[in-house]
Amino acid sequence: MTALPVLYSFRRCPYAMRARLALAVSGQACELREVVLKNKPQGLLQASPKGTVPVLVLPGGEVLEQSLDIMLWALSQRDPEGWLTPSQGNLEDMQALIAECDGPFKHALDRCKYPSRYPHADIAAARATAEAWLGLLDARLSAQPHLLSTHAALADMAIAPFVRQFAGMDADWWAAQPWPRLQAWLAQWQASDLLASVMHKLPAWVDGTKGVPFPHRAGMAD
Numbered sequence: 381m382t383a384l385p386v387l388y389s390f391r392r393c394p395y396a397m398r399a400r401l402a403l404a405v406s407g408q409a410c411e412l413r414e415v416v417l418k419n420k421p422q423g424l425l426q427a428s429p430k431g432t433v434p435v436l437v438l439p440g441g442e443v444l445e446q447s448l449d450i451m452l453w454a455l456s457q458r459d460p461e462g463w464l465t466p467s468q469g470n471l472e473d474m475q476a477l478i479a480e481c482d483g484p485f486k487h488a489l490d491r492c493k494y495p496s497r498y499p500h501a502d503i504a505a506a507r508a509t510a511e512a513w514l515g516l517l518d519a520r521l522s523a524q525p526h527l528l529s530t531h532a533a534l535a536d537m538a539i540a541p542f543v544r545q546f547a548g549m550d551a552d553w554w555a556a557q558p559w560p561r562l563q564a565w566l567a568q569w570q571a572s573d574l575l576a577s578v579m580h581k582l583p584a585w586v587d588g589t590k591g592v593p594f595p596h597r598a599g600m601a602d
């Protein structure tokens with residue numbers, strides 16, 4: 381049997397979620413090793429000393445330690461739903477929007493989510509930044525049902541896990557915002573079979589043991 385890529389992942393990490401989404405849609409079989417961030421296994425730290433997830437170790441030994449690189453690698457193997465080819469613009473446009481998410485929006489999200497860790501003045505500014513950007517995403521969705529496309533593509537799948545975190549901070553607040561298209565976009569993504577297929581709860585992986593086959597088999601217990 382050929383060796384499979386090994387994916388170090390953490391179920392609720394938005395970066396790991398986006399990597400699992402791309403690996404799942406591409407049908408790329410992996411060995412998944414669920415990591416507890418407070419107690420990182422040696423296997424992860426040896427493969428990638430910076431110790432963030434996700435990390436994908438390819439059978440030849442190459443290590444991908446950025447979530448977006450894992451998405452692009454998976455989709456370069458197989459892209460059955462056209463995630464790399466949005467109907468408006470191109471891959472570079474999607475990467476530019478993802479950079480806004482991973483940069484200023486994530487910076488603001490952290491301050492809104494963990495206000496006690498930051499100066500009070502930063503929180504109000506962060507909320508304003510985040511809300512302005514979410515409003516821009518809502519405006520984008522007036523042209524087509526996905527961020528750059530008539531079909532869900534890389535940008536949607538990379539960004540939705542972070543919008544989910546922001547919305548999840550206060551569901552009533554989220555529902556009251558004037559962003560009907562963004563709310564519908566998130567709700568549709570949250571209800572998708574693809575997301576459900578990458579959100580199984582798994583036991584923490586232990587060094588020296590075998591991980592779990594991924595993508596998971598249909599019907600596997602959650």
Ligand SMILES: N[C@@H](CCC(=O)N[C@@H](CS)C(=O)NCC(=O)O)C(=O)O
Nearest residue numbers: 393394395417432433434446447448
């Ligand atoms: N730029 C990285 C960021 C990954 C990242 O920061 N992941 C978080 C979890 S959501 C992490 O592993 N943090 C390390 C820690 O908490 O010790 C990527 O895109 O993969």
